[in-house]
Amino acid sequence: MVQGSISAAQLERLIRSLDTSCILSPEEWLAKLDAGRLAASDRCLTFDDALLSQVDIALPVLDAYRLKAFWFVYSSVFEGAIARFEVYRMFRCRFFPDIDMFYALFFERVTAAFAIDARAAVPDGDVDRVRNAYPFYSANDVRFRVLRDRLLTNGQYDAVLDGLIADRGLTLAELAAGLWMSADHLRSLSAAGHIVGLHSYSHPMRLGDLPDDEQRSEYEANFRHLTQICGRPPITVAHPANSYSDRTIEILTDLGVRCGFRANMAPRLPGHPLNASALELAREDHANLMRRLEAQRDTG
Numbered sequence: 442m443v444q445g446s447i448s449a450a451q452l453e454r455l456i457r458s459l460d461t462s463c464i465l466s467p468e469e470w471l472a473k474l475d476a477g478r479l480a481a482s483d484r485c486l487t488f489d490d491a492l493l494s495q496v497d498i499a500l501p502v503l504d505a506y507r508l509k510a511f512w513f514v515y516s517s518v519f520e521g522a523i524a525r526f527e528v529y530r531m532f533r534c535r536f537f538p539d540i541d542m543f544y545a546l547f548f549e550r551v552t553a554a555f556a557i558d559a560r561a562a563v564p565d566g567d568v569d570r571v572r573n574a575y576p577f578y579s580a581n582d583v584r585f586r587v588l589r590d591r592l593l594t595n596g597q598y599d600a601v602l603d604g605l606i607a608d609r610g611l612t613l614a615e616l617a618a619g620l621w622m623s624a625d626h627l628r629s630l631s632a633a634g635h636i637v638g639l640h641s642y643s644h645p646m647r648l649g650d651l652p653d654d655e656q657r658s659e660y661e662a663n664f665r666h667l668t669q670i671c672g673r674p675p676i677t678v679a680h681p682a683n684s685y686s687d688r689t690i691e692i693l694t695d696l697g698v699r700c701g702f703r704a705n706m707a708p709r710l711p712g713h714p715l716n717a718s719a720l721e722l723a724r725e726d727h728a729n730l731m732r733r734l735e736a737q738r739d740t741g
């Protein structure tokens with residue numbers, strides 16, 4: 442199973458652990474949000490990135506419980522692009538008996554190629570700090586993410602991963618086949634009372650750092666695509682990789698977006714309020730919920 446993904450049985454356990462009467466449909470959620478009447482106990486369900494596994498595995502569980510959700514979709518993969526981050530995630534989780542075997546090989550390749558001692562490049566104190574904020578990460582998960590997101594350039598990271606994939610005799614296109622939903626999936630979700638929302642066009646990892654015009658074209662292209670597929674303009678967003686700026690919020694507001702989700706339970710800046718605006722609602726990762734649920738089972 443891909444790291445960060447859960448099985449149908451786990452999703453069902455998660456849903457049963459919540460009071461299902463607190464899980465609002467997207468329509469109810471938006472109505473209460475607009476009226477300023479969302480209660481602390483109100484919940485909604487969200488799925489990001491248009492993965493085919495979400496309709497194959499999660500949707501039947503939602504249907505069984507008569508639940509509707511928000512689905513946040515980036516458009517490039519519907520128009521022939523391959524999103525490397527998703528292919529790489531699948532490769533490292535499915536093609537190694539355990540994720541630490543992938544990390545060992547990755548650290549070895551980085552050290553050999555770029556004169557970085559990959560295992561020592563991230564100080565233990567930094568690792569601990571990240572793990573306090575994201576307790577579901579292992580120390581190696583953190584080292585890997587810091588190397589990928591900060592210490593290596595995109596080109597260096599892609600070169601290492603493409604090399605590992607080629608060593609297996611595989612191609613990106615082969616790995617990408619069957620990863621994402623089709624336009625028909627989006628249409629039927631939308632027709633069935635789910636809400637399909639914005640998630641940018643190409644899922645940049647630091648959208649909030651992009652120049653204004655690039656941010657705007659990311660969201661305008663995403664907006665056009667979803668409007669065309671679903672037959673109505675999107676009014677919700679989840680910020681890809683939790684990245685946005687004040688400017689992003691203005692662009693989304695111009696597009697008529699009324700509700701937006703962050704990717705964690707922290708405010709944008711330390712000391713700022715949680716849920717600072719309707720476009721910055723805090724969101725809990727299912728990995729944290731699952732972890733708490735497993736801990737309860739172990740002790741109870």
Ligand SMILES: [Zn+2]
Binds near residue numbers: 489490644681682
């Ligand atoms: Zn995403």
